[in-house]
Amino acid sequence: VQLVESGGGLVQPGGSLRLSCAASGLTFTSYDMSWHRQAPGKERELVASIASAGGSRNYADSVKGRFTISRDNANTVYLQMNRLKPEDTAVYYCSVYRWGRRYWGQGTQVTVSS
Numbered sequence: 001v002q003l004v005e006s007g008g009g010l011v012q013p014g015g016s017l018r019l020s021c022a023a024s025g026l027t028f029t030s031y032d033m034s035w036h037r038q039a040p041g042k043e044r045e046l047v048a049s050i051a052s053a054g055g056s057r058n059y060a061d062s063v064k065g066r067f068t069i070s071r072d073n074a075n076t077v078y079l080q081m082n083r084l085k086p087e088d089t090a091v092y093y094c095s096v097y098r099w100g101r102r103y104w105g106q107g108t109q110v111t112v113s114s
Helices: none
Strands: 002-006 009-011 017-024 033-038 045-050 057-059 067-071 076-081 090-098 101-104 108-112
Touching (some): 033 067, 033 076, 045 067, 057 067
Antiparallel strands (some): 017 076, 033 045, 045 057, 090 101, 090 108
16 A cells, blocks of 8 residues: 655645645555644644545544545545644645554645744
């Protein structure tokens, strides 16, 4: 399994970014996918998840109404982030749990600062 994130960067407060995660090595449509983040000095936390069929989505309270997770049929999962805040600054990771093991991408840095 390989997960490759992209789309991070530096953005001003109130701005938007769209993260992408390209998955390979698995039957993508069979697995729930998720985005997590880890800020300096903090534990990694779940940001959003989406069911294998794409219907059920869950969000951390801190991002509800601002972030949207989605997926397509081309083995990619997205995280649209709007109205970004400085506290959203973190490394964002794509993840999948498969056959008793959690897989992670390499992460993409998101920095929200003026």
